[in-house]
Amino acid sequence: NKDYYFNTSFLNTEINYSYKAGEQIRLSSGAGFYSNTGWNKQIGLKQQISGTVFKKFDIDIDVSWKKAVKIVRPELADQVYISTSVHNRF
Numbered sequence: 001n002k003d004y005y006f007n008t009s010f011l012n013t014e015i016n017y018s019y020k021a022g023e024q025i026r027l028s029s030g031a032g033f034y035s036n037t038g039w040n041k042q043i044g045l046k047q048q049i050s051g052t053v054f055k056k057f058d059i060d061i062d063v064s065w066k067k068a069v070k071i072v073r074p075e076l077a078d079q080v081y082i083s084t085s086v087h088n089r090f
Helices: none
Strands: 010-020 025-036 040-053 057-071 079-088
Touching: none
Parallel strands: none
Antiparallel strands: 010 025, 025 040, 040 057, 057 079
């Protein structure tokens, strides 16, 4: 069924590299190819920064960008996501 986003087949390939940028900060960079049948084919980049605060809290900020290389439906063609998470370690 190619009419609904959640009822289509999806192929995803990503490559990531993680590295330290100081004692408490970690970075991760990546690139990928995304193919969603009935929607779009996209290439994308990802950057994540993670850090530890007060030896108890882990903070992650993730920015992802996807650019359509083949547009089947324009609704989700080009995407930018920014997400943040905080984890407490007891």
